[in-house]
Amino acid sequence: xxxxxxxxxxxxxxxxxxxxxxxxxxxxxxxxxxxxxxxxxxxxxxxxxxxxxxxxxxxxxxxxxxxxxxxxxxxxxxxxxxxxxxxxxxxxxxxxxxxxxxxxxxxxxxxxxxxxxxxxxxxxxxxxxxxxxxxxxxxxxxxxxxxxxxxxxxxxxxxxxxxxxxxxxxxxxxxxxxxxxxxxxxxxxxxxxxxxxx
Amino acid sequence: xxxxxxxxxxxxxxxxxxxxxxxxxxxxxxxxxxxxxxxxxxxxxxxxxxxxxxxxxxxxxxxxxxxxxxxxxxxxxxxxxxxxxxxxxxxxxxxxxxxxxxxxxxxxxxxxxxxxxxxxxxxxxxxxxxxxxxxxxxxxxxxxxxxxxxxxxxxxxxxxxxxxxxxxxxxxxxxxxxxxxxxxxxxxxxxxxxxxxx
DNA sequence: ACTCTCCTAACTAACGATCGTTAGTTAAAT
DNA sequence: ATTTAACTAACGATCGTTAGTTAGGAGAGT
Numbered sequence: 001x002x003x004x005x006x007x008x009x010x011x012x013x014x015x016x017x018x019x020x021x022x023x024x025x026x027x028x029x030x031x032x033x034x035x036x037x038x039x040x041x042x043x044x045x046x047x048x049x050x051x052x053x054x055x056x057x058x059x060x061x062x063x064x065x066x067x068x069x070x071x072x073x074x075x076x077x078x079x080x081x082x083x084x085x086x087x088x089x090x091x092x093x094x095x096x097x098x099x100x101x102x103x104x105x106x107x108x109x110x111x112x113x114x115x116x117x118x119x120x121x122x123x124x125x126x127x128x129x130x131x132x133x134x135x136x137x138x139x140x141x142x143x144x145x146x147x148x149x150x151x152x153x154x155x156x157x158x159x160x161x162x163x164x165x166x167x168x169x170x171x172x173x174x175x176x177x178x179x180x181x182x183x184x185x186x187x188x189x190x191x192x193x194x195x196x197x198x
Numbered sequence: 199x200x201x202x203x204x205x206x207x208x209x210x211x212x213x214x215x216x217x218x219x220x221x222x223x224x225x226x227x228x229x230x231x232x233x234x235x236x237x238x239x240x241x242x243x244x245x246x247x248x249x250x251x252x253x254x255x256x257x258x259x260x261x262x263x264x265x266x267x268x269x270x271x272x273x274x275x276x277x278x279x280x281x282x283x284x285x286x287x288x289x290x291x292x293x294x295x296x297x298x299x300x301x302x303x304x305x306x307x308x309x310x311x312x313x314x315x316x317x318x319x320x321x322x323x324x325x326x327x328x329x330x331x332x333x334x335x336x337x338x339x340x341x342x343x344x345x346x347x348x349x350x351x352x353x354x355x356x357x358x359x360x361x362x363x364x365x366x367x368x369x370x371x372x373x374x375x376x377x378x379x380x381x382x383x384x385x386x387x388x389x390x391x392x393x394x395x396x
Numbered sequence: 397a398c399t400c401t402c403c404t405a406a407c408t409a410a411c412g413a414t415c416g417t418t419a420g421t422t423a424a425a426t
Numbered sequence: 427a428t429t430t431a432a433c434t435a436a437c438g439a440t441c442g443t444t445a446g447t448t449a450g451g452a453g454a455g456t
Contacts, residue, residue: 016307017218017307018216018218018219018304019219020215020216020218020219021216021217021218021219021306021307023414023415023416024415024416024417025414025415025416033431033432033433034432034433034434035416035417036417036418036419036432036433036434036435037431037432037433039416039417039418040430040431040432041431044416044417045415045416045417101303102304104366105299105362105365105366106216106300106304106365108219109214109215109219147378149378150377150378150379150381150382151378151382153374153375153378153379154375154378154379154382154383156359156375157356157359157360157363157375157378157379158355158356158359158379159359160358160359160362160363161354161355161356161357161358161359161362162355164303164358164359164362165355165358167303167304168302168303176351177351177352177354177355179348180345180347180348180349180351180352180355181348181351181352181355181356183348183386184348184349184352184382184383184386184387185352185382185383185386186386187385187386187389188381188382188383188384188385188386188387188389189382189386191385191386191389221440221441221442222441222442222443223440223441223442231405231406231407232406232407232408233442233443234406234407234408234409234443234444234445235405235406235407237442237443237444238404238405238406239405242442242443243441243442243443
């Protein structure tokens with residue numbers, strides 16, 4: 001039994017039951033080993049959790065960066081829409097997105113600082129990257145994103161709303177949201193000329 | 199000490215630490231009573247939790263219904279935008295929204311069915327009400343919502359994205375999202391004429 | 397008005413189970 | 427021969443929960 005197997009099993013339990021709800025006994029049972037054997041690989045439950053956390057956040061960041069790097073030749077519209085689709089199909093592969101969402105928004109209170117130290121940079125970077133991407137506009141359609149920073153924030157709101165639905169209702173419900181919300185977003189962001197009343 | 203006080207304290211603990219992370223001892227300490235005294239009012243931790251759950255869901259539903267009933271004379275645009283603002287300021291009053299989000303998306307696995315039996319009807323009703331509202335269009339602007347059902351789903355995606363941000367970053371960050379995402383949504387939904395390319 | 401009774405809501409003490417964790421041991425692999 | 431990774435046994439703490447007790451207030455009967 002390798003440390004990677006234990007982390008994989010722990011990931012599933014942390015994702016489904018949270019930090020406090022996941023017990024080392026159940027994780028060990030999943031691996032076919034006894035509870036104390038975990039301590040041959042990890043110094044504590046905290047240690048196991050924080051290693052899982054780091055792995056997941058690093059991988060999620062890599063996935064998001066890699067997506068945009070691999071599609072710089074696509075039109076902006078396809079890049080953004082494909083990103084949402086990409087996140088959806090990445091979701092059903094494993095429990096990483098559920099874990100990610102749970103820990104970003106409902107971290108174990110005893111480890112709040114440690115978790116947030118990983119969440120904040122990732123979200124900041126995501127917003128920054130999106131702002132730059134959207135600031136480049138979309139000349140091949142003759143459209144211009146007027147407020148790239150706002151468009152980036154709105155996009156992240158959309159990402160979160162769809163992510164939440166994957167956690168809640170699974171892929172098919174999330175696809176329904178994507179199909180309904182994407183055209184609204186794209187139209188709103190490309191034809192943006194809005195005067196908010198008071 | 200009344201049952202209402204215990205439920206209020208329990209709500210705070212469940213919202214902050216989840217079902218498994220909240221202990222009856224801490225809840226009792228908050229109330230200034232001893233742990234077993236809780237059992238004079240509730241038959242079990244489950245019972246306490248489910249009563250809190252029912253109270254919160256019922257109140258949240260009432261708040262949402264009441265908002266739209268009290269603003270039928272407003273233009274559609276104001277109704278929807280005001281709803282988002284209303285949800286935001288309701289959030290900081292107490293822990294109800296955090297509790298609501300946590301339990302809707304990360305329910306305690308041992309009580310999954312009981313929680314979902316309350317979540318599903320509320321969300322279905324919300325979508326239905328929004329669909330009807332949006333289907334009525336917005337004649338005073340000369341605008342027509344072309345796909346009211348999709349617009350309702352997109353609005354709920356927006357609601358969730360903003361709700362999530364209140365849980366994550368508090369009111370000011372959520373207001374930032376609202377300011378950025380609302381114009382995008384409204385423009386996208388009023389000028390909807392979109393052909394999705396495969 | 398006074399006592400007796402009943403009920404409520406708190407208490408203390410303790411239960412068994414499970415929690416994360418440590419110590420000490422063993423068998424296999426390097 | 428040394429290290430690795432598993433094991434058993436057991437630790438103290440905390441979990442939710444139950445039993446048994448006690449003080450105080452409400453209502454009824456004399």
